[in-house]
Amino acid sequence: MTIDPSTFDEIIDRRGTHSVKWDAMEALYGVPAEDGISMWVADMDFRPPQAVNDALAQAVQHGIHGYYGDPSDYAAAITGWMKRRHDWDVDPAWLSTTHGLVAGVGLCLQAFTQKGDGIMLFTPVYHAFAKMIGANDRKVVECQMDVVDGRYSIDLEKAKAQVDGVSMVILCSPHNPGGTVWTEAELRAIAAFCVENDLILLCDEIHHDLVFAGQKHHVLANLMPELSDRLITLTAASKTFNLAGGMTGNVVIADDEMRAKFAKVHLAAGASPNRFGMLMTTAAYSQGDDWLDALIGYIDGNRRILEEGLSAIPGVQAMPLDSTYLCWVDFAGTGMEAAEVQRRVQDEAKVAPNHGDSFGKGGETFLRFNVATPRARVVEAVERIQKAFSDLQ
Numbered sequence: 001m002t003i004d005p006s007t008f009d010e011i012i013d014r015r016g017t018h019s020v021k022w023d024a025m026e027a028l029y030g031v032p033a034e035d036g037i038s039m040w041v042a043d044m045d046f047r048p049p050q051a052v053n054d055a056l057a058q059a060v061q062h063g064i065h066g067y068y069g070d071p072s073d074y075a076a077a078i079t080g081w082m083k084r085r086h087d088w089d090v091d092p093a094w095l096s097t098t099h100g101l102v103a104g105v106g107l108c109l110q111a112f113t114q115k116g117d118g119i120m121l122f123t124p125v126y127h128a129f130a131k132m133i134g135a136n137d138r139k140v141v142e143c144q145m146d147v148v149d150g151r152y153s154i155d156l157e158k159a160k161a162q163v164d165g166v167s168m169v170i171l172c173s174p175h176n177p178g179g180t181v182w183t184e185a186e187l188r189a190i191a192a193f194c195v196e197n198d199l200i201l202l203c204d205e206i207h208h209d210l211v212f213a214g215q216k217h218h219v220l221a222n223l224m225p226e227l228s229d230r231l232i233t234l235t236a237a238s239k240t241f242n243l244a245g246g247m248t249g250n251v252v253i254a255d256d257e258m259r260a261k262f263a264k265v266h267l268a269a270g271a272s273p274n275r276f277g278m279l280m281t282t283a284a285y286s287q288g289d290d291w292l293d294a295l296i297g298y299i300d301g302n303r304r305i306l307e308e309g310l311s312a313i314p315g316v317q318a319m320p321l322d323s324t325y326l327c328w329v330d331f332a333g334t335g336m337e338a339a340e341v342q343r344r345v346q347d348e349a350k351v352a353p354n355h356g357d358s359f360g361k362g363g364e365t366f367l368r369f370n371v372a373t374p375r376a377r378v379v380e381a382v383e384r385i386q387k388a389f390s391d392l393q
Contacts, residue, residue, distance in 0.1 A: 003294035008046050011374050021045075029352040036350045037373075037381045042176070042326060044242040044372035046295070048280070051287035052241065055279045068275040071097070077285035078250065082235075084289070085209060088222040094252050094259065096266055097273045101206055101234045101249035102128045105170070108232055108251065109136045111265040112200045112258070118166035122154050123360030126176045126204070130360060141166055144361040145178075150320055152180045156193050168200040169193075174207045174217060177328045177359055177368045179321035181215045184223060191224050191231075202232045206249075209240040209292060211323040212300050221254065228254040232262075239324075240292060241284040242372075248277030299325045302371040302378045309382030310369075314392045325372035328356075332365035334392065341367065349384035 014022045015033045025031050025038045047053065059065070075092035082088040098104035109132060113119065118141040119133045130140045143159045145152045152175060171190060174181045182190075194201045203220045211217045221233045236249040253259040306327050307318040315333030331341045338357065345351050345367060356366030371378050386393075 003290050005294050005298045008295065008298045009374050009376065011376065012045060012047070014045065025352045029346050031346050031350050031352040036352060037377055037384070038352050039369045039371070039373070039381060040352050040354045042239065042370060042372075043244045044325065044370075045374060045377075046242055046372065048241045048243060049284055049288040049291040051283040052243070052280050055283040056276065059276070059279055065275060068273050068278050071273070071278065073286075074278050074282045077282045078235075081285040082219075086217070086219050086222065088219045090252060091254070094254050096251040096253070096259070096262060097278070098249050098251055098266070099271050099274065100238070100244075100247040101204065101236050102132060103247075103271070104234055104249050104251045105129065105132045105202065105204070106136055107262065107265050107269060108202050109133065109138055109168070111262045112202075112232075113138055113167045117168070118164075120159065120162065120166045120169045120199075121360060122152075122159075122169075122171065124177060124356065124363030124366070125170075125172050125359055127354075127358045127360070129170050129172075129204075139165070140360075142361045147319075151322070152178045152319075154186065154190065156189060159193060160197075163197050163199075166197070166199060168202060170202045170204065171220075172204050172207075173220065174205075174211065174323035176207060176324055177326050177354070177356075177363070177366070178319055179324045179326065179328060181211055181217055181322035184218050187218055187220050187223055191220065191227050194230060195227070200230050200232070201227065202234070204234045206234060206236050206239050207324045208235070210296065210299070210325060212296065212321065215322045217323065221252065225254070229258065231255075232258070237281045237284045237288075241280075241288055243277065243280045243284065246277030246280045247274050248281050298375075299372055302373070302375055303327055305375070305378050306369055306371050306382055310385060313386060313389045316389070325370060327369040327371055328366055329353075329369060330366050334389070338364060341365075344388040345385055348388040349381070351381045351384060 021038045021041045022033050079090045082090045115137040118139045120141045121129055122145050123142045133140045141162055145154055208217045233252040238244045303321050310316050310329050311318045317330045319328045354368040356363035
């Protein structure tokens with residue numbers, strides 16, 4: 001079914017709906033929801049595929065909301081999607097469903113590492129990784145990436161110098177916040193680094209469906225099946241289809257021994273699947289292809305508007321995205337302190353982005369803007385920010 005991209009132009013008021021993106025904006029960023037533009041946390045201001053809301057409506061109409069059982073159609077939807085979209089053959093037995101992927105990261109840390117272990121991150125990177133590492137009494141080891149030809153590059157020689165005491169690497173593929181899609185050669189090099197140093201590799205591929213034309217995401221488990229004795233892959237429908245509130249993610253482990261270790265920790269946590277998240281995921285993966293294709297084209301247009309508009313400000317440079325809907329913009333060239341940049345964007349322009357320093361070393365001069373919102377908002381946000389920096393023009 002063809003999806004009209006203009007459906008994403010609809011502005012849906014999310015204020016007062018328990019939306020952290022809109023209802024927490026003023027408390028966190030000082031930007032009032034009445035006339036502010038929320039561009040921080042990674043959820044979209046779009047309805048999911050109609051099949052998702054139909055599945056929920058059917059469940060509400062039935063009216064009984066007990067424990068979820070018989071996950072066969074759920075597993076079939078996931079395995080069908082991975083084969084169809086990524087040419088990845090996933091055995092349903094490899095899947096463990098967690099209460100979102102941040103929880104999945106915590107369970108993996110508990111299953112495969114020890115308290116006091118170093119966990120290596122290639123920074124700047126998704127801020128929840130460091131939070132979970134610290135919360136589980138492990139140590140964050142930051143290997144700061146380089147920017148080469150406008151994209152992030154991982155210096156594995158630098159990583160080798162930091163590997164003492166490290167037991168796990170967490171890789172974000174595609175990368176958040178930079179939007180980099182790692183090449184096959186880069187992924188093979190990271191895998192070789194983990195083998196050489198006997199490290200577990202936790203690969204978060206939650207953004208793997210949101211890749212723009214001309215780019216190709218490589219599923220690491222598919223690219224290197226021989227890595228299965230040390231590889232865990234994280235996937236979810238949440239970023240792809242805007243289902244974050246369903247709190248449903250999947251930890252994919254092909255190796256029997258590793259999967260048994262994870263299952264023991266998962267059982268000890270007493271966690272069981274979220275019924276509504278399972279229903280939403282099943283519907284989205286079964287019937288969401290056309291919606292996603294339209295979405296990617298729409299977001300591609302939005303990110304170009306923001307990249308070009310903000311990069312037109314002297315001293316500001318947006319990193320061109322290969323993937324995701326999260327634009328990573330460097331204000332270093334303005335010569336301003338981060339607090340002044342934030343004041344202009346938040347207080348003057350009344351736009352709320354994520355602060356770059358929360359993503360670790362290398363993010364201090366950046367802001368992250370979520371462009372998964374109706375295009376009129378992106379255009380207005382660019383105009384407001386340009387005005388806030390008009391003295392540089």
